[in-house]
Amino acid sequence: MRFVPQHILYGYIAYENNQYFWMVMTNYRRLYVNGATWFFTVNLVQRNNNSLLVDEIELLRQSFRYVKQRHPFVINAIVIMPEHLHCIWTLPDGDTDYSMRWRLIKSYFSRGISKGEAISQSRIKRQERGIWQRRFWAHLIINQDDFNTHVDYIHWNPVKHGWVKCVSDWAHSSFNRYVAMGVYPENWGHCGDFEIDGGE
Numbered sequence: 001m002r003f004v005p006q007h008i009l010y011g012y013i014a015y016e017n018n019q020y021f022w023m024v025m026t027n028y029r030r031l032y033v034n035g036a037t038w039f040f041t042v043n044l045v046q047r048n049n050n051s052l053l054v055d056e057i058e059l060l061r062q063s064f065r066y067v068k069q070r071h072p073f074v075i076n077a078i079v080i081m082p083e084h085l086h087c088i089w090t091l092p093d094g095d096t097d098y099s100m101r102w103r104l105i106k107s108y109f110s111r112g113i114s115k116g117e118a119i120s121q122s123r124i125k126r127q128e129r130g131i132w133q134r135r136f137w138a139h140l141i142i143n144q145d146d147f148n149t150h151v152d153y154i155h156w157n158p159v160k161h162g163w164v165k166c167v168s169d170w171a172h173s174s175f176n177r178y179v180a181m182g183v184y185p186e187n188w189g190h191c192g193d194f195e196i197d198g199g200e
């Protein structure tokens with residue numbers, strides 16, 4: 001099966017002067033709507049031989065819980081890979097501040113990790129840790145097809161990256177929750193390529 005999403009809206013987050021900017025085509029500005037649903041890819045700085053996110057999965061869960069309690073959002077789908085993660089969030093009406101939420105999640109997690117990672121000069125100057133990449137991928141979900149495609153992308157990701165052969169073998173995703181809800185059969189999977197750029 002091959003997914004070819006239509007009307008994909010691409011954008012990316014730029015970070016300058018301590019602020020994040022959503023870079024997107026001008027025509028689509030009207031899509032800054034209340035209660036928007038977003039797809040994210042968030043990476044660790046160290047991409048080789050790093051399994052911090054699954055090693056510290058409980059701390060990561062705590063980080064999400066901590067932020068969700070203070071700044072609610074819904075996680076529609078998620079996959080935690082060893083050195084990056086993908087997820088889909090829906091924010092409350094009138095709230096588009098996912099950047100603040102990611103900043104809080106990242107810093108909560110980093111505080112729980114003992115120091116010792118390599119830190120660049122620019123981060124040392126800003127007194128930042130070197131755990132997470134500053135930039136992350138954000139894509140505004142624009143319709144049901146787009147949503148479905150990104151949910152599939154998330155659940156298929158452990159196979160894509162070669163960690164498991166069967167989607168259901170990866171414990172750190174919402175796949176089994178979806179199976180329980182009857183959305184996927186347990187043996188769901190395919191060998192096609194997703195024609196989307198998920199930032200990773």
Ligand code: NI
Nearest residue numbers: 081086157200
């Ligand atoms: Ni990935």
